[in-house]
Amino acid sequence: MKKILVTYDMFREGFAELESKYEVTFPDGRDFTYEEVFEMIPEYDVLCSMFDFPVNKELIDHAPKLQMVANYAVGYNNIDVAYAVEKGIVVSNTPGPVTAPTADIALGLILDTARRITECDRKLRTLGKEMKVGVLENLGMPITGQTLGIVGMGRIGKALAKRARACGMEVVYHNRRQLCIEDETKLGVTYVSFEDLLAQSDFVSLNAPYTPETYHIIDESALKRMKPTAILINTGRGPLVDEHALVKALQEGIIYGAGLDVFEFGDYPLPELLGMDNVVLTPHIGTQITATRIEMARAVSDNVIGFLEGDRPVSRVLKP
Structure with missing residues (x-):
């Protein structure tokens, strides 16, 4: 019987079929180190x-029987995919279940940052009746009629585009490959260069994968190309943004604000960001929904079963 090792402590409901077919080892109450x-x-x-x-070369070389790495995520920068493929190991991910929740959190950050929702909530709680609430206080920005620039028009980018269009936003995008005209028409989006996207957009949303090419795609020069009234949204991967450059741009008014669900240096943002009212921060909660977590576990199980038995599709990650 094939043996499956799961590194993380997760709802077992999503692994029911996998457990019925193979010998599966789970951690008990905590993730394996x-x-x-x-x-x-x-x-x-x-x-x-x-x-x-981390699924690195060292681990792969220590796994003579390993045939597959099934990642519980859409991103896979934790895996040395090129080396795994070179060794004949299949790598898979779970893009399906994460699409809608991640697009939702991106839209939520757009609305929150533009209308200063978290900022006002925080001030009411801390200042009470000392908070200024006059008709010209706490002015925010509209999103209807504004331009959203989406960097990375994959599943999540497309889902966000649909939500933004429903809110009355214009949507431009930049992608490694331009969509076909039929998809652009259906989504109501326009392809532009990266430079034009930065210059035109009132909101810039990062929905691209993390690769050597996208590392610090938003750096000091990119931030300076954006409008001083622009808001940066990142629900992709933290290292897409040079966080030190972002802090400087926010301090100097180069851009208006930011909504971040991911951070460059791990689970927490730079301390300077914590003190900024024009920044909304969430700790990578894009897929933090019980039903989504269970569905992601089912997607992992389907990938493994599909690979071992050939009875269903496998979401394969190809060699970069």
Whole structure:
């Protein structure tokens, strides 16, 4: 019987079918550490990894039976995909279940930052009746009639475009490859260069994967190309943004604000961002919904079963 190792402590409901077919090892009450997985991995055929668990060359070389790495995430920069593929190991991810929740959080950050929702909530709680609430206080920005620039028009980018259009926004986008005219017409979006996107957009949303090419795609020069009234939204990956440059741009008024669900240096933002009223911060909660977490586990299971039995599609990550 094939042996499956799951590195993370997750709702077991989503793994029910996988457990019925194979020998599956789960951690109990906590995630496995890298050192624990390193010791265990030689006996396993499939590794189910979390998005922050490193599947590197060292681990792969220590796994003689390993046939597949099934990542619990749409992103896979935690995995040395090129080396895994070179060694004949299939890598998969879970793009389907994360699409709608991530697009929702991006739209939420747009609305929150533009209308200063979190800022006003925080001030009411801390200042009470000392908070200024006059008709010309706490003025925000509209989103209807404004231009949203989407960087990365994959599943999540397309889902966000639909939501933005429903809110009356104009949508431009930049992508590694331009969509076909039929898709652009259906979505109501316009392809532009990256430079034009920065210059035209009232909101810039990052929905691209993290690759060597997208590292610091928003740097000091990119921020200076944006409107001084623009808001930056990042629900993709933290290192897409040079966070030090972002702090400087916000302090100097180069852009108006930011809504961030991911951070460059791990789980927490730079301290300077915590003190800024024009920044909304959430701790990578884009897919933090119980139903989504269970569905992602089912997607991992489907990828593993589809690979081992060939009875269903596998969301394969191709060699970069």
